[in-house]
Amino acid sequence: MAAKRSGAGSKRARAAPQPAQEVPGEPPLSRDRIVATALELLDAQGLDGLTMRRLADRLGAGAMSLYWHVDNKEEVFDLALDSVLEYRGQPQMVESQDWRADVVHMLEDWRTSMLRHPWSASLLPRRALGPNILGRLELLSKTLSRAGVADADLNVAIWSLWNYVMGATITRGNFDLSDDDRTAAQQRLTSERYPTIERSRLLLDDDWDGAFRKGLDFLLDGLAPR
Amino acid sequence: MAAKRSGAGSKRARAAPQPAQEVPGEPPLSRDRIVATALELLDAQGLDGLTMRRLADRLGAGAMSLYWHVDNKEEVFDLALDSVLEYRGQPQMVESQDWRADVVHMLEDWRTSMLRHPWSASLLPRRALGPNILGRLELLSKTLSRAGVADADLNVAIWSLWNYVMGATITRGNFDLSDDDRTAAQQRLTSERYPTIERSRLLLDDDWDGAFRKGLDFLLDGLAPR
DNA sequence: AGGGTGACTCATACGATGTACGAGTCATCG
DNA sequence: CGATGACTCGTACATCGTATGAGTCACCCT
Incomplete structure (x- = not known):
């Protein structure tokens, strides 16, 4: 078995990076x-x-x-x-007064980052927790803790927010790929027996961003009543 | 192009279902x-x-x-x-007095149904809405509506609950497949800089069911304050 | 100077997979 | 009795992830 690369780092530093052996248009693999x-x-x-x-x-x-x-x-x-999940904006957040706005901002950024790359939403649940994900969770923990969430409730709060963001993002990311499915589903609605869904036009509501924001507000209300 | 089967139904009814042409141990394909x-x-x-x-x-x-x-x-x-997502239990629910218990029951059942088949969690986000899913959404709509959630908030409420359940289920379903990942992640925690997560033992907390229930309570508090 | 080492590239090949195609079987009906 | 349709399945193909091992080249040590 050759030594090979594995796990963490060790990029090796060569003296002359690319001695122009090929077209410089093709930098070396990395x-x-x-x-x-x-x-x-x-x-x-x-x-x-x-x-x-x-x-x-x-x-x-x-x-x-x-x-x-x-x-x-x-x-x-x-x-x-x-x-995909890098997050810049930690510095301000730590000193901010409005923790609620901070949390909302970070989670909205999380969501939009993933929606910019719709494949990421279906991928995330199956993958390991990379450093950028952990970084966001750490930030969230810190903010909530600072906001006065009891230690006993902290994990529940974090997971609730995580669940909400993941569910919303995954759902959204996969719905707009297939408007067909929605109209097909809506068809099933009218032809069969889902009167309440049909009346509320649940599947046709297009204001995903607004719904995300409002639902997040409800959840935060529950987690830390103002 | 042969006619072939497609889309909905039409199972065809033959006169003699299986005239024992083969071993009766192998019923016909269906x-x-x-x-x-x-x-x-x-x-x-x-x-x-x-x-x-x-x-x-x-x-x-x-x-x-x-x-x-x-x-x-x-x-x-x-x-x-x-x-996987069939749900029995609608009859009682419609007449019940305690809508909150009904919602919790249905959503917990949803979650456990999926966790009984862990693959379903990673599958759901990419798939269309089948009739059983729609049935659950309809039931949820009806119950919340009956519980006094304003029509304007109904869709947000439903999506919030959906998001929460999906996120929780998907996360859970994929986490216990890989305890390795968790310990690996926990390793990263101690070796690097995630003090708050480490202190709260976020990734080692094993009470998934309890956390689900508590978070759901928080969310319902936000959606319909008691 | 020369030989070794280790980093890196790649052609070939293998075993799997989803499924198109078309030939087969057989019960039924005109 | 021939035709029709419902159903089964052997073969074949393109495509995939990747194991294997040979090749290239820069560098270091002696």
Whole structure:
């Protein structure tokens, strides 16, 4: 078994990065470049659009070359997902007075980040917790704790918010991919027996953002009554 | 293009169902039998364990025979998923006095139904809304409406509950598949900088059921203050 | 100078998978 | 008795993830 790369870091630093042996238009393969290109592919073609061969093609490399930098396709997914979830904006948040606005802002950003890359929503539940996800959870913990949520309720509060955001994002991310499904479902509504849903036009309501925000407000009301 | 089966119903009724041409141990192929066997396979081997060939093997049939009863593999997933989500218990609910208990009961049942088949959690977000899902949503609508939730807030309330249940179920369903991930994540916690999460032992808390219930209570408090 | 080492690339090949195609079987009906 | 339709299934194909192992090249040590 060759030594190979694995797990964490160790990018090796060579003396002369690229001695212009090939066209400088094709920088050398690297984990970062692989992830970036995987993002492009996923955005353009969706989950099924990402294949190792296509990915390698876009990188101007042979398919098997990827496997030096990455253990397997699953790892590509993990890395792509976590790279979507970076969050900048921690500094202000720590000193802010309005914790509620902070929480809402972070969670809305979380949601929009994922919706910018709709594949991420269906991917997240199956994947491990990367550092960026943990960073957001840590931030959330800190803010809620500062806001006076009792320690005994803290985990419940965090998971509730997590659940809400995940559910909303996953649902949304997969619904607008298929307007067909919605109209098909709506068809079933009228032809069969779902009068209340039909009356409220549940499946046709398009104000996802507003609904997300309002529901989040309700949940926060329950978690920390004002 | 042959006529083939598609979309809704039309099971055809033959005069003599199975004239004992083969061993009676192998009843004829049917959509129902396919779905039932797919459930077995999914429960036993997980999402990746379901392949058309394996499914056909278990049914004592050739792989291509399935395609008479089913359009493609996606449809198998759709049918399997919806079959997990049947709900019995509507009669009592309609006349009950305690709407809150009714909602909690239905949502807890929803969650446990899916957790009995962990693959369903990762599947649901990508799939269409089958009749059983719609039935539950209808029931929820009716109950909340009866409980006095304003019409203007109804959709938000339903989506909030949906989001919460989906997020909780998906998260849970995928977490206990991989205790490794949790310990790995916990490792990252101690070695790096997530003090609040570490202190609250967020990732090690095992009381999923309790957390679900408590968070649901908080959400309901927000939706319909008592 | 020369040989070794380790980082990296890649062609080939293998075993799987979903499913298109078309030929087969058989009960039923005109 | 021939035709029709319902149903089954063997074969074949394109595509996938990736194991294997040979190739290239920069660098270091002696």
